[in-house]
Amino acid sequence: MFIRKNDPLKRIWHIWIRRWLVFTFSYLWTVGPTAFCQDAATISWKPVTQDTSGQMETEPVYYHIYCDTIPGFSPGMNNYLAATTDTEYVHTDPRLADPNTDLFYIVKAVDFWGNQSASSDTVGETGFVLASVRIFLESPYHADGDTMSTMFRDENLLPLETPYAEAARAVTEMPVDVTDWVWLQLRDPDTHMVVAQESFLLKKDGMVTELDGVNQQLGFTGIDAGDYELIVRHRNHLAVMARPVLHFDDNTAALYDFSADSSAYYGKDATKELENGVWGLWAGDISQDGLISDDDYESWRLASQQGKTGYQEQDLNFDGIINTKDYLIWYRARLSGVAGKVP
Numbered sequence: 001m002f003i004r005k006n007d008p009l010k011r012i013w014h015i016w017i018r019r020w021l022v023f024t025f026s027y028l029w030t031v032g033p034t035a036f037c038q039d040a041a042t043i044s045w046k047p048v049t050q051d052t053s054g055q056m057e058t059e060p061v062y063y064h065i066y067c068d069t070i071p072g073f074s075p076g077m078n079n080y081l082a083a084t085t086d087t088e089y090v091h092t093d094p095r096l097a098d099p100n101t102d103l104f105y106i107v108k109a110v111d112f113w114g115n116q117s118a119s120s121d122t123v124g125e126t127g128f129v130l131a132s133v134r135i136f137l138e139s140p141y142h143a144d145g146d147t148m149s150t151m152f153r154d155e156n157l158l159p160l161e162t163p164y165a166e167a168a169r170a171v172t173e174m175p176v177d178v179t180d181w182v183w184l185q186l187r188d189p190d191t192h193m194v195v196a197q198e199s200f201l202l203k204k205d206g207m208v209t210e211l212d213g214v215n216q217q218l219g220f221t222g223i224d225a226g227d228y229e230l231i232v233r234h235r236n237h238l239a240v241m242a243r244p245v246l247h248f249d250d251n252t253a254a255l256y257d258f259s260a261d262s263s264a265y266y267g268k269d270a271t272k273e274l275e276n277g278v279w280g281l282w283a284g285d286i287s288q289d290g291l292i293s294d295d296d297y298e299s300w301r302l303a304s305q306q307g308k309t310g311y312q313e314q315d316l317n318f319d320g321i322i323n324t325k326d327y328l329i330w331y332r333a334r335l336s337g338v339a340g341k342v343p
């Protein structure tokens with residue numbers, strides 16, 4: 001379900017307030033539009049009236065409001081918006097009128113003595129679901145230390161803009177420990193149509209993160225909770241799909257770990273064993289057609305002849321140079337007869 005700024009208040013979320021760590025109680029809050037202003041939104045919630053021991057609150061309760069562009073954000077100093085003793089807040093921000101940016105909000109209650117509640121659920125301009133994914137790529141993976149190369153990032157070769165035009169996104173500064181960009185898609189399990197997709201950062205330990213390089217709760221906006229196929233794509237590896245259809249919603253997502261088990265992947269031989277018990281994506285699909293074929297070889301050959309360097313899809317071993325080392329990776333994959341298993 002979408003929330004649009006010109007819709008009436010629609011959704012109600014339950015949250016729990018926790019104080020003194022002994023007792024909890026709930027209140028409700030909603031986010032909704034102001035009637036006439038496209039760059040403003042009204043966030044409202046029901047008041048906290050009881051403390052954690054069930055007594056009436058006699059002192060004023062403050063509500064701290066946090067706002068971010070990432071649905072899975074954690075409230076903190078860097079996204080603190082305002083405090084109020086009211087039970088609603090009108091937020092005016094030009095980003096609310098920007099169709100390419102969605103804002104999300106969290107509220108925490110703070111009592112007279114400074115005790116903070118747990119976070120509310122997140123509400124925002126659009127519906128969203130969260131995912132958490134770990135995955136390794138064959139090319140940059142080093143068995144020593146179980147990590148992937150960050151050479152592109154460390155040599156300032158990693159582009160600030162994602163290479164996946166279908167999921168355009170950019171950072172202003174590349175976080176540390178990033179190996180590359182990856183592209184995740186959610187598909188309807190019946191029609192196999194993509195319902196949401198986004199570019200994310202892949203850290204050297206295999207964790208996929210939001211653009212801050214820290215947040216592992218990956219937001220897909222514009223869709224409601226449901227069962228979806230999860231697909232991971234990378235610019236020169238064979239794409240993979242999670243084996244079961246997974247349930248996604250706006251609660252904190254459990255990790256789906258492609259690196260730990262070959263059964264995490266849909267299809268036989270969809271994954272390569274990088275070392276004992278560690279699984280990753282096959283390198284070599286330079287043309288991104290789901291096959292390891294002569295197309296990929298031709299692309300490598302041309303790039304090699306032209307002496308291309310840096311961040312190139314033909315660079316299959318992630319060293320910034322295109323030479324026979326890359327050819328050998330393609331050749332071994334070709335000999336193995338592997339192909340993408342995403343239907």
Ligand SMILES: [Ca+2]
Nearest residue numbers: 285287289291
């Ligand atoms: Ca190919």
Ligand SMILES: [Ca+2]
Nearest residue numbers: 315317319321
């Ligand atoms: Ca290379």
